[in-house]
Amino acid sequence: MFSLAMLLALAFPFLPPPAPVKNDADTGHFLPVSQADVSSSISTTQKVVALTLDDGPSRRYTPIALQVAQTEHIPLTFFLIGQEAVKHPDLVLQEQAAGHVIGNHTWHHPLMGVGDASGAWEVHQTQLLLMKITGQRPTLFRPPGGELNTGTAAAARADGLQLITWNVFPGDTDAKLSADVLAKSVLAHVRPGSIILMHDGGGHRDSSMAA
Template sequence: MPNAQCPITKYLRRFNVSNYKLAPFLKIITIALIAGVSSVGISLLAGTTKLDRLLGIQKPKGESAKTSLGRAMSADTQSITPATDQMNEVPKTFQGTIVYQAKLKANEKVIALTFDDGPGPKNTAQVLEILKKNNIKATFFMVGEMVKYFPQIAKQVAADGHVIGNHTWHHWYFQMDGATAASEIDRTADIIYKTTGEKTTLFRPPGGFLNNGLAQYARNEKYAVMMWSEQSGDAERRSPQVPMLVKNVLKYAKSGAIVLLHDGGGNRSKSVKALPEMIAGLKAQGYRFVTIPQLLEMQAQEESAVTAVSPVITNHENPDH
């Protein structure tokens, strides 16, 4: 019984392609197929590595975790319907300025909790649950790339009534030219609006760096550049344990303070565990919780009231002046 011929060989012999011409041709096909398979494998591996690095967490273990992560990533390719259509605008006096805290009367015991580097698939959801149980509204400074990967979490933040701020697309620290700074901020503002419906005028520079081009662009675009007056220390390379995170917040609490916390950028399980204790401790000190726009609006109203009662004499009223 004659040997069965390769289908490709049969096809080529119909066009009088001889064996010595056929061998190099088959080698080319084989090499191309191997290269194609390798390229796909490398691409998949690179994509996973990039996301793992972005989240700052270990690769998910088990099929359920892989499925969940894949579903979250694929959500970005689906049509996005804004969860709300609200404008979280700060008073004009703060637009284009740098703010570390609100200047309020000492007896006006209000404080603003802020969360950076999210949204994340686990920690942000846990933070939202804690805030909901305590009837607290906070401000979330989101990384654009994280909104892209986890749009449903970003939508939930807005749906729960929290305020969203801009924290750049990549969370880069290095010196940037004008075009790069504009892209980092504008792309993030765009995806925040398309995903959540929130048009934000709040910007927080990654790492608090004010001289790498980002803050200057944000100020030119009339963002309020929001820093902070106290922090838990949860983003330090060797972050403190839960009791110290709580102590750091309670010890330095004051009227008009802006507290820096994190719901993304790594494993924030200690932050999540410390949050209920922080809230309970601040409530015990008599504090109530507001968002950044609410905090700045309070300062604007206090300043307006002071101006209204201050005696002002004009040249028209006192012509002998």
């Protein structure tokens, strides 16, 4: 026997979750996040770096990123936004199938002034969605804008997610920058263990993909 909810889940497997909590006071429920809780690079002398792509998946850009990664044998880490992943579960599955790491980057990408209630909502709904699509629980979280003093970062920390920021960012959210400028900026700043932030979603990312 199927309940109505089960039938709906079959018909609309990626139905968006209910609207976030309106009363967004900081309840003090979560401990604040400190820099000690966050990784912006790893300590190593080996010539290794992590390339992370945020704000996808994007129908236009993510396939390009996957193609480049396959050709160049680059393992990527994608920090996904729930409201985009729910529209493109096939791209999430392609990322997973290619062996890339999938992390949580909240549902709506809220920046400042997020309290505990909606912070928890942002983290949990995205975890649930990514688990539903991939069958695996993401273990990494990137706070939108790298902002640590928010309910999203605090909720992710309380959930045992590893908070990952970056120490190399070429500014590719500015779509006016050329691929050459972006590539040179990254190459000028990478060190062993660097975590590089770039984007395959959230706007025009032609330069990012070309770089």
